[in-house]
Amino acid sequence: MKFVFASYITIPDFNEPEAWLHRIRAYAGIHAALSREHEVVCVEQINYEGVHMKNGAQYHFLRLPSAQKFFPKQLHRFIKEQLPDVVVIHSLYYPLQVMQLRRYLGDKVKIIIQHHAEQPYTGLKKYLQRRADNAVDAYLFASREMGLDWIRRGNLGNPDKINEVMELSSVFYPIDKTAALTRTKAGGAPVYLWVGRLNDNKDPLNVVRAFLQFAAHQPAAKLYMIYHTTELLGEIQQLLHNHPQQHAIVLTGQVPHDALLYWYNSADYIISGSYYEGSGTAICEAMSCGCIPIVTNIPSFRMMTDHGRCGFLYEAGNEEALLQVLQQTISLDSAAKKQLCLDFFRTHLSFQAIARRMQEIAGGLVK
CATH class of the missing domain: 3.40.50.2000 (Glycogen Phosphorylase B;)
Incomplete structure (x- = not known):
């Protein structure tokens, strides 16, 4: 044809x-x-x-x-x-x-x-x-x-x-995590990642609030936030200001697109708070590297996670629901979930x- x-x-x-x-x-x-x-x-x-x-x-x-x-x-x-x-x-x-x-x-x-x-x-x-x-x-x-x-x-x-x-689809791929961490200097156990705009549709405020609660019980966990627009940055900074868990969230800011290869391979999980997405570029890229998605229960993400089989789904805007999912990640067999992500990416998203x-x-x- x-x-x-x-x-x-x-x-x-x-x-x-x-x-x-x-x-x-x-x-x-x-x-x-x-x-x-x-x-x-x-x-x-x-x-x-x-x-x-x-x-x-x-x-x-x-x-x-x-x-x-x-x-x-x-x-x-x-x-x-x-x-x-x-x-x-x-x-x-x-x-x-x-x-x-x-x-x-x-x-x-x-x-x-x-x-x-x-x-x-x-x-x-x-x-x-x-x-x-x-x-x-x-x-x-x-x-x-x-x-x-x-x-x-x-x-x-x-x-x-x-x-x-x-x-x-994604031009990225899995690489050795130690090599990736050498580039990003990310620390945390586990490492969580945000990649996206800081606008109302993406709802970073809900993600930050839930993660601060989570970090109170998991002080080793870290969330790195990568973004190229700053609509709600001031409000995020206000949430972090003088908060006991403020150091659990790192506002990384903008990075070159090619550098995301190392960030996706440094992180264990990627988080989204979106109310609407046509598909989900960052989530697709992350999954191509085996980064497990924690995403809102919207149509595009249901498809991309095989209805949650390859990640976690939670109600958009629901802080408590996201907190519960974050707590589940601590006892998760992450290696098995990572392989599910890679397999589904290969058969459906590549x-x-x-x-x-x-x-x-x-x-x-x-x-």
Whole structure:
């Protein structure tokens, strides 16, 4: 089969293809895995024009007129010229463009749309999403449960089109823990990790409160918090100020993405407090290194942990529930749980697993 991946988003800040491909490597690995058995063309819109080959996939960089944002004739013409069997469009936020794409491609080419954390539209845009549903053959959601919510809300019409496929994967891998600790200098027994923004949706305040309670009974435990936005940092610092267990939480701040390899391999557990996630990049990366997830009981995390088999689930915003889970980790057979994480990552969350699932879905459409 011939796959064409495209989106309607332009990123003018990038003008080097290698820099862009490094930026999207959590997705590009899927293209590489698919290209082992299929032809893969990816259409990218940055401040560069040209063709670039990377790990078996062709990347076509186009500069398109901003005036064609809503009526992207040149993009659709280019996609059609590739003679694809399957077109994968990123994001459900472009129903008007998808309806036009269907008219360009005709009925034979299959159109798949991949969800990337978008929330269902309301009003006129909801109507357009429902109309565009007639032009789409399949949808990819990190959790089927999330896709069915779009059905319940009336934005999409056919539950048979909803498929469960992880959105992205991880470029990280297990390394020797002692070597990792040499780089991070993390200390603690166990070591817990936070990686994410400090915003209301991620709810770091609940995590900090629960961990401070936990540390009162487990003084050797340490939580390292890595973040690249600081919305609630002041409130976190207030919680820690003069608290008897303040030294149990280390505000590490921002680190280079490549350095996360050592942090994920230093930690025993990763904690999330999110109320909503389209998938969960940091959790996926952590699991690829065998770091056990302690995450909220939301659809994407239920899928990623195999309904808690590979980690722990707790109610979002519930301090007591998180505290109980933290207490369970002390008596856990962590080696066995770590192996469950690694096995599930390999079979469901890895680049190869995602490509295999996309191949199965596309193969069922192209007959």
